[in-house]
Amino acid sequence: MEADWEVELGGDAPAIEPRWAGFVDLRSAFAQVERLDEVKKFPALGPVLLRLNHRNAQVWTAKCDFWPKLEEGNWDPFELDAPAEEAVCAAGCYIDLLPAGSLWAEVPAAEAACRRWSAALEKRPLRCGRVDLIVRRVWMKEDWAGLGATAYLTACGKSEAAASERLAVALAIFADVLNPESTIE
Helix, strand or coil, X not given: CEEEEEECCCCCCCCECCCCCCXXXXXXXXXXXXXXXXXXXXCCHHHHHHHHCCCCCCEEEEEEEEECCCCCCCCCHHHHCCCHHHCCEEXXXXXXXXXXXXXECCHHHHHHHHHHHHHHHHCCCCCCXXXXXXXXXXEEXXXXXXXXXXXXXXXXXXXXXXXXXXXXXXXXXXXXXXXXXXXXX
16 A cells, blocks of 8 residues: 655644534544444445544544545546556545544654554555545644644545445555554454
């Protein structure tokens, strides 16, 4: 699987806002996962969110979204290690991640986690799939509170269904790397 990371902390860079109006804390409300619109659109996201919010997880999730069809130009077949015949349709999602316990206070801690995860993901065999981790500021109550990461997952295939199936596999691998101890399937 292709994987990379970067840091985006500049003035206009997006930030993670975990206490947004529709926030559901899946760490204490596992049953709510099935009610999330994103899970209704893409059921493979449900088990991943459960694993990432499990009590033994390294992270917890603040927000996610799913895109069943990425427009041309919003994804690069080369970055997905996709042969031409598989580079027809792409699907994607993002998940805002916050470290369990407390937020990363400084860039080196966030960078170390993202480097570790990227290296582990790159060892997993999956063509036509990619994870990009972006370290971002976390805002709580209109004030900077620390750092988190947004994970963008992208996959492609010969059809929309094939792209979504490959994205489901990429998500499962991602959850396994971030929380290998969880037995939630």
